[in-house]
Amino acid sequence: MTTSFWLSLGLFFAILAASSSVLALYLRQVLDPNGKTWLDPVFAPLERWTYRFCGIDPRKEEDWKGYLASLLVFNAVGLLLTYLVLRIQQWLPLNAKGFGPVSPDLAFDTAVSFATNTNFQNYAGESTLSYFSQMVGLAVHNFTSAATGIAIAAAFLRALVRKGAKTIGSFWVDLVRTTYYLLLPLAFGMAIVLVSQGVPQNFSPYARAQLLEPVAIAGTDGHERRVETQEIVQGPIASQEAIKQLGTNGGGYTNANSAHPFENPTPLSNLLEILAELLIPGALAVYLGLAVGRRAHGWAVWGVMALLLFGGILLCWRAEAAGNPLLVAQGLSPFEGNREGKEARFGILDSVLFAVSTTATSCGAVNSLHDSYMPLGGLVPLFNMELGEVAFGGVGSGLYGMLVFVVLGVFLFGLMIGRTPEYLGKKIGASEVKMAALSILVLTLSILGMSAWAIASSWGLAGIANAGPHGLSEVLYAFSSTTGNNGSAFAGLSGNTPWYNTTLGIAMLAGRYLMLVPVLGLAGLLAAQKTVAASQAAFPVSGVLFIVLLLATVFLVGALNFFPVLALGPVLEHFLLHAGQTF
Numbered sequence: 001m002t003t004s005f006w007l008s009l010g011l012f013f014a015i016l017a018a019s020s021s022v023l024a025l026y027l028r029q030v031l032d033p034n035g036k037t038w039l040d041p042v043f044a045p046l047e048r049w050t051y052r053f054c055g056i057d058p059r060k061e062e063d064w065k066g067y068l069a070s071l072l073v074f075n076a077v078g079l080l081l082t083y084l085v086l087r088i089q090q091w092l093p094l095n096a097k098g099f100g101p102v103s104p105d106l107a108f109d110t111a112v113s114f115a116t117n118t119n120f121q122n123y124a125g126e127s128t129l130s131y132f133s134q135m136v137g138l139a140v141h142n143f144t145s146a147a148t149g150i151a152i153a154a155a156f157l158r159a160l161v162r163k164g165a166k167t168i169g170s171f172w173v174d175l176v177r178t179t180y181y182l183l184l185p186l187a188f189g190m191a192i193v194l195v196s197q198g199v200p201q202n203f204s205p206y207a208r209a210q211l212l213e214p215v216a217i218a219g220t221d222g223h224e225r226r227v228e229t230q231e232i233v234q235g236p237i238a239s240q241e242a243i244k245q246l247g248t249n250g251g252g253y254t255n256a257n258s259a260h261p262f263e264n265p266t267p268l269s270n271l272l273e274i275l276a277e278l279l280i281p282g283a284l285a286v287y288l289g290l291a292v293g294r295r296a297h298g299w300a301v302w303g304v305m306a307l308l309l310f311g312g313i314l315l316c317w318r319a320e321a322a323g324n325p326l327l328v329a330q331g332l333s334p335f336e337g338n339r340e341g342k343e344a345r346f347g348i349l350d351s352v353l354f355a356v357s358t359t360a361t362s363c364g365a366v367n368s369l370h371d372s373y374m375p376l377g378g379l380v381p382l383f384n385m386e387l388g389e390v391a392f393g394g395v396g397s398g399l400y401g402m403l404v405f406v407v408l409g410v411f412l413f414g415l416m417i418g419r420t421p422e423y424l425g426k427k428i429g430a431s432e433v434k435m436a437a438l439s440i441l442v443l444t445l446s447i448l449g450m451s452a453w454a455i456a457s458s459w460g461l462a463g464i465a466n467a468g469p470h471g472l473s474e475v476l477y478a479f480s481s482t483t484g485n486n487g488s489a490f491a492g493l494s495g496n497t498p499w500y501n502t503t504l505g506i507a508m509l510a511g512r513y514l515m516l517v518p519v520l521g522l523a524g525l526l527a528a529q530k531t532v533a534a535s536q537a538a539f540p541v542s543g544v545l546f547i548v549l550l551l552a553t554v555f556l557v558g559a560l561n562f563f564p565v566l567a568l569g570p571v572l573e574h575f576l577l578h579a580g581q582t583f
Helices: 003-030 040-054 064-087 104-115 131-161 171-196 237-246 267-292 295-322 325-329 347-360 375-386 397-416 430-455 458-462 468-483 498-528 543-578
Strands: 207-218 224-232
Touching (some): 003 171, 003 267, 003 347, 040 171, 064 104, 064 131, 064 171, 104 498, 131 171, 131 237, 131 267, 131 397, 171 237, 171 267, 267 295, 267 397, 295 347, 347 375, 375 468, 397 498, 397 543, 430 458, 430 498
């Protein structure tokens, strides 16, 4: 770890902290239904027209059940429309390659994936989807699914502030304002920057280039054929890349995702894409402090998220920089590190930054192949998702996921040291703890239950490319990614089969919507309470003690749930690798 390494990390977190602080001030206006922003002259008329067109009364608020019902109806309609677009894309415009319909099971998996902000892809975008499907079928979801997550976080924060209230806001207002005032302008600006870096944005047909040397590939009939030209993907890539990162969606326009030079061409674009996926989640943590009137609390939560991210980066970088011990024993310099599956233009540090950030959030975009990481290097992205992606988490989902841990931590440690289980003046009793615990159990049961089903079934074993603990990691990663609504893939797993497409789709639905029921239920319970005056016996919500205990809660809950299976997967593979056995 050189001086430049520490300076690079220090600058990275300094930029993230500064951008989080600035955007949090803007979020205070956006997430206030009556807030005024500097973009009002542009979007206020569109906002009013949207309410009139959809028959929405922006002054009418909903209780947590009504908020949940509106959310589910909106997402269900979007899911069905996306499924329809994928099934009939051959008849729709902007299909330069003449792609046919997507198979029913893959269309289901993809529609669920984008509706839930997972963006898990069992297909290669450039050889499967038309421009219309990419933009209207998928990119629209990149906005609405991200806005849905932010809306839930906004509703939860209102519940913390309100006293004896029955309502937590209007889902429709939160959705519209987040989309118009936050996501659209940010995505537009980032798309322009990406175009300046060389990312294509057009509707041109795929280009065809002459190869310098013909190559022979095996055909489906078993005979080899000579290929002398190569098709080069084009299309509206920059616009989708921008919202893919900002909305922590992660679904790549191309199969190689952000490792493709058209999605991520330069070191600057790589840095911007990493910061983009952390920008809104980081700002929401700071906004927490502004919303509840305790800035120190918001920064304490931000600090816990940053420490989790920082620790993951250090562990993953150490594992990758040390390289493969078997290759080192054969004479490879240990200073080379593990470069398999990584773009030479990014190297180890930028690849690790991307891998850890994309799984600490729920983004799922990749600029390297996680399946090629060393066992402990691959453990970090896997563990990030199993913690619920709370460092910094997805847009909105990271904050309300962390607040669930805050509620549990306040209750557990408050009782242990004789402090009142109280959070921001709200009593944390049996009902609140049950809701918080239930949301975490949904995550655990889906990941472990679905993984066990696949490992014990012929259809699950048939898709595994590697034997032993690495094969277990491949399956575990797939269901951790889908349940956690991350979307990244460990690779090595053939997931485009009817069984995997269906079960992974179910895991995505469970991870998104079954978790939302207790989260919004908890918000309803907190909103209904009357705030009590803070007492000296109340548990502190800022400072070093709070940060340490919140970190302990996150690790205890996450580690105890998943340590056994991680010990059988990447941890066991690490020790076997050093004993000379590979998979």
